[in-house]
Amino acid sequence: MCGIVGYTGHQPAQKIVIESLKKLEYRGYDSSGIATKEDKLVICKKEGPIANMESILPKSSSNLAIAHTRWATHGVPSDTNAHPHTDGDNSVAVVHNGTIDNYLAIRENLEKEGYNFKSESDSEVLPILISKYYAGDLVEALNKTLADIQGIFTIAVIHENHPDEIVAVRHETPLIIGVGNSENFIASDIYAVLKYTQQIVYPEDNQIVRVTPESIELFDFDLKSIDYEVETVEKYTEVAEKGGYEHFMLKEIFEQPKALQDSLTELLVDSPLERLGLNWKIGSISIVACGTSYHAGLVGKYVIEQLTAIPVSVGYSSEFRYAAPVQGVGGLLSSRPLVVLISQSGETADTLAAARSAKQQGCHTIAICNVPGSRITREVDGVIITKSGQEVGVAATKTFLTQMQALYALGVHLAFNSGSLDHPQLKLWESEIRKIPSKITQVLNNSEAIKALVPHFVKAKSAFFIGRNINYPLAMEGALKLKEISYIHAEGYPAGELKHGPLALLSKETPVLAIAMQDHTYSKLVSNIEEVSARSAPVITLCQKGDQQIPKISDSYFELPEIDPVLSPFTVAVFLQLLSYYVAHELGTEIDKPRNLAKSVTVE
Numbered sequence: 166m167c168g169i170v171g172y173t174g175h176q177p178a179q180k181i182v183i184e185s186l187k188k189l190e191y192r193g194y195d196s197s198g199i200a201t202k203e204d205k206l207v208i209c210k211k212e213g214p215i216a217n218m219e220s221i222l223p224k225s226s227s228n229l230a231i232a233h234t235r236w237a238t239h240g241v242p243s244d245t246n247a248h249p250h251t252d253g254d255n256s257v258a259v260v261h262n263g264t265i266d267n268y269l270a271i272r273e274n275l276e277k278e279g280y281n282f283k284s285e286s287d288s289e290v291l292p293i294l295i296s297k298y299y300a301g302d303l304v305e306a307l308n309k310t311l312a313d314i315q316g317i318f319t320i321a322v323i324h325e326n327h328p329d330e331i332v333a334v335r336h337e338t339p340l341i342i343g344v345g346n347s348e349n350f351i352a353s354d355i356y357a358v359l360k361y362t363q364q365i366v367y368p369e370d371n372q373i374v375r376v377t378p379e380s381i382e383l384f385d386f387d388l389k390s391i392d393y394e395v396e397t398v399e400k401y402t403e404v405a406e407k408g409g410y411e412h413f414m415l416k417e418i419f420e421q422p423k424a425l426q427d428s429l430t431e432l433l434v435d436s437p438l439e440r441l442g443l444n445w446k447i448g449s450i451s452i453v454a455c456g457t458s459y460h461a462g463l464v465g466k467y468v469i470e471q472l473t474a475i476p477v478s479v480g481y482s483s484e485f486r487y488a489a490p491v492q493g494v495g496g497l498l499s500s501r502p503l504v505v506l507i508s509q510s511g512e513t514a515d516t517l518a519a520a521r522s523a524k525q526q527g528c529h530t531i532a533i534c535n536v537p538g539s540r541i542t543r544e545v546d547g548v549i550i551t552k553s554g555q556e557v558g559v560a561a562t563k564t565f566l567t568q569m570q571a572l573y574a575l576g577v578h579l580a581f582n583s584g585s586l587d588h589p590q591l592k593l594w595e596s597e598i599r600k601i602p603s604k605i606t607q608v609l610n611n612s613e614a615i616k617a618l619v620p621h622f623v624k625a626k627s628a629f630f631i632g633r634n635i636n637y638p639l640a641m642e643g644a645l646k647l648k649e650i651s652y653i654h655a656e657g658y659p660a661g662e663l664k665h666g667p668l669a670l671l672s673k674e675t676p677v678l679a680i681a682m683q684d685h686t687y688s689k690l691v692s693n694i695e696e697v698s699a700r701s702a703p704v705i706t707l708c709q710k711g712d713q714q715i716p717k718i719s720d721s722y723f724e725l726p727e728i729d730p731v732l733s734p735f736t737v738a739v740f741l742q743l744l745s746y747y748v749a750h751e752l753g754t755e756i757d758k759p760r761n762l763a764k765s766v767t768v769e
């Protein structure tokens with residue numbers, strides 16, 4: 166969702182913020198804009214890709230700029246609704262990520278006072294309020310504005326009277342400061358500034374920031390000065406490039422063996438439970454996440470319950486607050502419950518809200534996250550950082566695999582801790598987990614065979630993905646991947662559920678992808694495939710190498726390398742990602758930036 170960058174220093178600001186803004190493109194956006202300080206403030210904004218805005222940029226000599234990519238919430242994507250927004254005199258320019266919930270009432274009052282509005286955006290009230298309250302100090306004017314507004318926001322402001330100053334604030338949406346030599350940056354995330362600096366300040370929620378080339382100041386809402394620390398971001402968090410692949414998504418799919426390898430060390434050594442503060446007998450676990458991360462959580466449930474006998478519930482973050490209190494808190498179970506929050510970005514508003522609710526209920530919280538320093542990692546009691554490297558494609562791929570890997574490692578160590586696994590069994594599991602990268606490499610090496618399945622899907626209006634047990638979440642993930650990048654409607658179903666309704670939709674135009682691993686569910690899945698075939702729907706089956714039965718009952722099939730069925734979600738996932746990619750590629754969709762979607766979903 167919306168991306169914000171700002172620069173104040175000794176270099177030409179326009180070029181720097183445009184480059185930085187491009188590093189935030191992956192978040193998803195529909196228009197972009199920039200404000201620089203020439204003799205007066207100059208605003209340039211345009212609907213569409215950043216290149217549209219770049220093509221109309223005037224020459225600039227400014228050393229100060231703020232810029233923005235907008236993901237429309239209030240008002241259609243358009244030049245006028247794009248940010249920065251200004252007051253009537255163009256003395257203040259503002260970029261905003263989030264939503265101002267009470268903007269209509271504020272706007273009505275301001276209109277009565279004689280102020281005019283140009284756009285439909287909720288954000289336009291901000292420059293008008295700031296300008297109204299401005300009496301020489303931009304921090305004070307922003308602080309007064311904050312007293313009027315409700316919602317969630319990161320706001321960055323420049324004023325024509327302050328040629329080297331950016332003032333910003335965060336409230337439940339991201340903001341970081343990049344620290345340079347006689348220059349400073351603000352941005353929505355570290356990827357925007359990594360080219361220039363690895364020195365980062367992470368302001369907390371409800372802190373106001375003032376940066377100039379030589380100074381960084383943080384204030385609370387009483388305008389008391391706050392101390393801050395400068396942290397150095399690890400080197401591996403490199404800014405992603407396509408590296409010869411046609412799309413980031415394809416590159417990221419092929420990076421998965423490395424992502425799993427890089428993440429292993431943190432997961433399997435150095436007493437992970439101790440590091441996570443998990444030193445008591447855990448009575449229950451709740452896993453909370455959105456989208457693909459939720460699907461990783463569902464896989465984690467099967468693994469952890471099988472290994473430890475600890476009951477695990479999995480819920481969507483956006484529904485967590487409406488659920489009954491977490492089992493064990495103030496109830497009959499005496500042990501402190503564990504809540505595991507999964508978010509690759511660490512900035513998903515729904516998951517952050519769930520984390521806060523879990524903490525309020527007295528739960529121990531840990532996060533599985535791919536972005537060090539992100540919001541969620543700073544709010545929970547323990548953190549597992551997956552080391553996938555930056556994921557740019559909006560559709561999550563490599564972070565999904567490393568999230569699953571983290572949950573397997575967690576399950577194995579919890580089981581060892583509770584005595585359900587002995588030391589040799591722990592070592593055996595660890596060695597199996599270490600083999601996953603080579604297994605998925607075999608799937609990647611067979612991508613031509615996956616491409617051959619594309620004709621089953623390209624003309625379909627709708628498709629079903631079915632699986633049982635640990636591969637039921639994979640059916641859901643396969644359907645999600647297909648719909649988000651190819652725009653073909655798809656549903657993931659437990660294979661046994663088809664006959665309770667969806668079978669009515671099957672026809673020869675409705676492909677059904679079945680995941681049939683050689684586990685205790687196999688014979689039932691074979692029956693489900695027969696039911697589908699009997700309705701003339703094409704069946705494409707994922708089976709294990711050497712399966713004799715599946716080729717006879719499927720229209721097409723793909724053989725996965727031999728692997729313990731409990732580890733099959735990894736190989737299955739890679740197949741499903743590639744299948745969706747090749748279908749979308751054939752259909753010519755915008756694979757890395759699917760319509761309407763954002764990578765970092767910072768509103769609830």
Ligand code: F6R
Nearest residue numbers: 456457458508509510513560561
């Ligand atoms: C789907 C996808 C989304 C995210 C979801 C959660 O491919 O990427 O469904 O998984 O928005 O995002 P994070 O993990 O950043 O909390």
